[in-house]
Amino acid sequence: MMRAPRVLHLVSRYRPGESQLDAASAAMQELSPRLGHEVLVTGQHRPAVPPLPRSTLAAIHYLSDGPLGEAARQVALTGWLLRNLHRFTAVQMHDADDQAPLVAMLCKTSGRRLVEGGIPAGTPRQAAAQQLGAYGVRIPTAVAAAPDTELGCDASITDRRFHDAAVFPAGPPLLLTTIDAEEAFNWSHPFSLDARDVVSMRSQHLAHRVFSRHGVVPVYLADYPVAAQDAGRAPLRELLQDGLCDVGAQMHPWVTPPHIETINESNSFAGNLPVALELEKARCLTDTLADTFGTMPRIYRTGRYGVGPRTADILKSLGYVVDSSLAPCWPPPGRRGLPGAWASAPKPYWVDADRTLMEIPVSAALVGRMSGRSGEALAPFLFGPRARRLPIAGGMARLGLLERIRLTPEGMTVPEAKRLVRHMLAGGHRVFSLTYHSPSLEPGNTPYVRDIAQRDRFLAWLDEFYTFFREEVGGRMATWQEVRFGSGATAEQPANTLLDALP
Structure with a gap:
């Protein structure tokens, strides 16, 4: 290697x-x-x-x-x-x-x-x-002209020294539904600037038949191809005008202008780009969404969950108040060996001392009798790329020892999702975030929905899980605004310290 x-x-x-x-x-x-x-x-x-x-x-x-x-x-x-x-x-x-x-x-x-x-x-x-x-x-002058000096250095999505727990008033558990509204592309092929197929947005109304039964108002985290093409933005405009959804931003660097970097695996993670380029792409996406939907997006997700060391500072400079770029237990390539990369989902937290930007992670955790520190130590060996050919992870899950679950209908069963929620509730979680990709509602776009029958099961998954969350858990559906602006801020903020690597 x-x-x-x-x-x-x-x-x-x-x-x-x-x-x-x-x-x-x-x-x-x-x-x-x-x-x-x-x-x-x-x-x-x-x-x-x-x-x-x-x-x-x-x-x-x-x-x-x-x-x-x-x-x-x-x-x-x-x-x-x-x-x-x-x-x-x-x-x-x-x-x-x-x-x-x-x-x-x-x-x-x-x-x-x-x-x-x-x-x-x-x-x-x-x-x-x-x-x-x-x-x-x-990088070219046009991008370098976007001064990095306008960014603060007082926020981080991944560095715990900047974090402060968000405190919520007593009440039932809350469930957010976030949808990655994006172009369809072959996940096994190299990334391409020409990936612009957003036809699947026409099928989003199918999920809204389920949403309406359960009072779900999802947020579509739209990327540049969706916002810039009528086939993508028109269906969202209709849903938005009827009050059936909200719209935020999702960054896919390889299809977001300016296109000056080499398109490859590493640069598909926005956090790997030079800061000035990451900033300029985020600004372009934000402005395009604002022009398209008539309002500035205020919730953001980094595509492929590829956050960087300055992503939080960039989001603050652009006026975002919520980020949802943290994918616990699913570290992207290059981060699998970092401390905490395999840790279970933290509760929502502030990423800065000013408490202006909140991180609402995707709900995911290591579940089972071995969950905790021992599970986090084993996770890289059980769920990493080299372990895919071995049946060890499946055996551990069947024995109830350790399994990795994310709150999504993509690749997860309803019983798994229920175990995840019960496990997180026992750990004190009260805010849950469910997510999936918009192309999954058109058969053939993702590995999870290959035909009409699988799409029917996908929609039935949502219906069954929402019923479980409302009736068995006693929870309720919520919007990201309710979580962000309904939280308190009573936890004590640890002081930020200078890097002490300098002697």
Whole structure:
């Protein structure tokens, strides 16, 4: 198995008095946590680092050149690289041209790659912060002009240091229904810019026959192809005008302008994109939805649940108040090994100290007698890609020891959904989020509905589950607004701390 590349970003000659968005923090904010990048800063003064989520970066190192200046820096840098260069596959320099001969020699000697690009010496810091992308790839001026400096650094969907539990008044359990309103595409094929088939939106009325019986008002999280084409937006407009649904946003990067990145598996996760590009795509999607439906979307989901270290800051800057991009127990590729990636669904929580953006996770959990910490430790081996050919997970589920369940009619049975709800209720959960994909209502679009009979069973699943939730659980159907604006905020907020990786 090929290891993910680990890149060392070398930032040299830090000078006091510069903006907090100096070359070091620009690199920190752009790097993907799943790639294990690190930053090494050399200079007389410690950089002023803004409060960022710890998960943004594997580590930040600082070397002082001391009173001896350049000579001391050369010696310190040489020693550090000799001790640590073996941990990296490549080195990239930012504003460190004076170190190039030394670093090039050490990279060549050790067989490490020296990556060209980065922030050249003399580049204004604000412009540098906007231009630096993943692996130092520069993005076009039109996108770089959307300043990353407008974003705060005070929110994170995945870093618990920024989180605060949302407190709700007493009452029955609440159930949200969220639908990924998106184009149909072959899930086993590579991602394509040409995937724009939204004809399945014409079949959404079939589910509304079930919704009307149970008082369900779903929120359609629409992506760009749905909002930009009449075949997608017309059915939603009718439902919206009749008060039968609400509309939010869902980001599929590969079909959302601007199209300047390479379309591949990694870039299908919005959080892997350079921050300026993720911001610009989110802005384009938001504006398109507002123009199409006459109101700004305020609830958001990152397609494929691919949140990044700055996704929460982007959503706050665009006026969103709810995110639903967390998929517990189903970590996307590249995040399966991170701490907490296999943890069961947390309750809704605030992702910032201001309590302006709430995360409402999709309901999912590890269920069974071995659930808990022992289950989370076993989950990567039972449910990871390598375990699919083995019958171990099925045997564990049949014995009632451990199973992974998500609240959806796609690939889950009604008895499984009932076990999930009972398990989460026992754990103190009172807000549940059910989800599915809009193309599932047209046979042949998804693996879950291949013919009319399977679609009938899909709709019957919804009917049976809603009946169970209302009659057996005593719950009621709710909208995302009821959850977001009906919650209290009485929990104590832990103080945010600066990254303490700097000595």
